[in-house]
Amino acid sequence: MFSDHITTYWNQFLGSIKESSSQPLDFSGSFHFGGKEDATSIAALVATGSKTSTGSLLWGYECENKPIPSIGEYNIITDSDDMPVCIIQTTTLSIIPFDEVGEQFAFDGGEGDRSLEGWREMYWEYIQSECERIQKIPTMKTPMVCEYFKVVYNEPFQQEFK
Template identity: 75%
Template sequence: MPLDYIASYWNQFIDSLKEKSSPDLELCGSFHFGGKEDASSIAKLVTAGIKTATGSLLWVYESENNPIPSIGEFNIITDSNEMPVCVIQTKEISIVPFKEVGTKFAFDSGEGDRTLESWREIYWEYIQSECERINKEPTMETPLVCEYFKVVYAEPFQF
């Protein structure tokens, strides 16, 4: 995907703001949820307001020398074709061992049947895959970065 699509969508979002005198907002980055094959279906959950939370491995941020998400940051969510779908803003961050993630977070993650059992099954596969990639051993204590976000812009991309 050409990076100019991301930049164009960000500009489209900025242009949509009613209060032009607001402080300069900065785009943190762009990404898709799940694997590339699932990105479009998960993006639909986000824009529908069903998925308002996501989890990622703290160890991945550490191994890649990347900061964890920050409250207030903006990111563009893309679909399976890497096209921009919406802009989200991070609202809350906590670091929780896998085994301590609760039913509310599982429900707010919006995937599967939204139960804790379904969430644990989906995320355990993700944890195993990511741990294998970074040479870590997954356990029930694996630290997850639990993030709540809200969609702040979801207009179609204007070419």
């Protein structure tokens, strides 16, 4: 299931929502962006609104038999120590070949120099690594799950003491 920190942070978020909101929230889980060494710096980009998009390899979801993200779902973003930083909600989703991802998506990814060229270089390394892991051959047409999200909760984690 979820760690105590994740459960506590989710409950902290739920407690901040006005009671008139009776709509159930689709909590998908928690994750960090990038490798462990980059997770804290990328989480800060998300929390400040510099990063509002991310891409992932469709084949990875298929290989692991996991559903792709869905519009409206919530995820807790964690840092390098797996501590909650903020909660995002997926707003837009599309599946696009790697070589058709556009400049705006790359800019909204918030990382590096925010250029399409920089994004492609960074993501090509990711694609090659993932394809090697799942034994697929990467091409410029490799399908990317391109996701936009918004930060819906950005309060500090409040440790509960027992």
